Amino acid sequence: xxxxxxxxxxxxxxxxxxxxxxxxxxxxxxxxxxxxxxxxxxxxxxxxxxxxxxxxxxxxxxxxxxxxxxxxxxxxxxxxxxxxxxxxxxxxxxxxxxxxxxxxxxxxxxxxxxxxxxxxxxxxxxxxxxxxxxxxxxxxxxxxxxxxxxxxxxx
DNA sequence: GCCAACGTTGGC
DNA sequence: GCCAACGTTGGC
Numbered sequence: 001x002x003x004x005x006x007x008x009x010x011x012x013x014x015x016x017x018x019x020x021x022x023x024x025x026x027x028x029x030x031x032x033x034x035x036x037x038x039x040x041x042x043x044x045x046x047x048x049x050x051x052x053x054x055x056x057x058x059x060x061x062x063x064x065x066x067x068x069x070x071x072x073x074x075x076x077x078x079x080x081x082x083x084x085x086x087x088x089x090x091x092x093x094x095x096x097x098x099x100x101x102x103x104x105x106x107x108x109x110x111x112x113x114x115x116x117x118x119x120x121x122x123x124x125x126x127x128x129x130x131x132x133x134x135x136x137x138x139x140x141x142x143x144x145x146x147x148x149x150x151x152x153x154x155x
Numbered sequence: 156g157c158c159a160a161c162g163t164t165g166g167c
Numbered sequence: 168g169c170c171a172a173c174g175t176t177g178g179c
Contacts, residue, residue, distance in 0.1 A: 011177090035162075057177055115178080133160035135176050157179085164173075 005146040006041065006051035007129055008067070008103070009137045017053045017065045017108055026105035031076045032086040034098060038138040042099050043073045051103065052141060052149060054129065055112070062114035063149060071102035109153035123148050 008030065010016065020028050033039055049069040055061060078084035079091035079098040091098060118124055128139040141149075 009177090037162095059179070061178070133177090135161055137176090159176100159178095161176080162174095164171105166171090167169090 002143075004044070004046060004049045005141040005143055006045065006049060006069075007054050007063070007127075007139045007141050008051045009054045009056040009129075011057045012055045013057070016055065017067075017105070020053070020067065020103070021105045021108065023105075027070060027102055029071075029076075029100045030103050031078050031100040033076070033100070033138060034079075034086060034088065035135075035137065036097075038136055039097070039099060041136075041138040041140060042101050044140075045069045045072060045101050047072055050106065050146065052146070056137075060112070060114040060116060062112040062118070063109065063153075064112050065108040066106040066150075067103040068106050069101055070104040073099035073101050076100040111153070113149055113152050117152070118149070121148060121152065 015028075020026060030042070033042055047069060051067050051069065052063045053065045053067050054063050075096045076086070076098040078086035079088040079096050080093060081087055088098065115129070118127065119130055124130065124145055127141065127145055128134055128136055
């Protein structure tokens with residue numbers, strides 16, 4: 001199976017690509033996903049897959065860099081911890097539906113590729129993140145889309 | 156801060 | 168199983 005590509009959204013106020021770069025080994029667990037479709041995408045990730053790091057809920061929003069999946073899906077302990085903002089009372093230690101992966105910093109783009117810019121680029125029309133009302137926080141991206149965006153970042 | 160769009164919940 | 172109400176996301 002060749003590498004797969006993804007887009008992962010985070011609000012930079014809670015966790016930014018700059019936070020990730022400062023972590024030991026530039027690695028952090030991507031936790032707190034509480035949507036089944038996004039969870040399924042996390043579960044489908046393979047070691048070595050690459051993901052666009054996307055800053056959401058900022059103006060403008062956009063892709064700011066690339067991370068690598070360095071650990072495949074494992075149970076997200078936050079779901080079991082009442083102190084966690086991501087606690088889910090329905091999750092049990094033997095039946096925890098929520099997973100997380102580890103991501104490692106790969107690169108930061110020299111500039112943000114903003115959402116308005118992405119909308120203008122031929123070949124990206126079908127991207128999930130461009131759809132009206134798109135809220136999925138972990139999305140698949142095709143190899144072609146990923147390549148186009150890296151090209152924009154390299155300019 | 157507003158509000159459209161979405162996913163989830165819960166009454167029936 | 169339907170669907171209205173609700174809470175959340177996220178662009179603007």
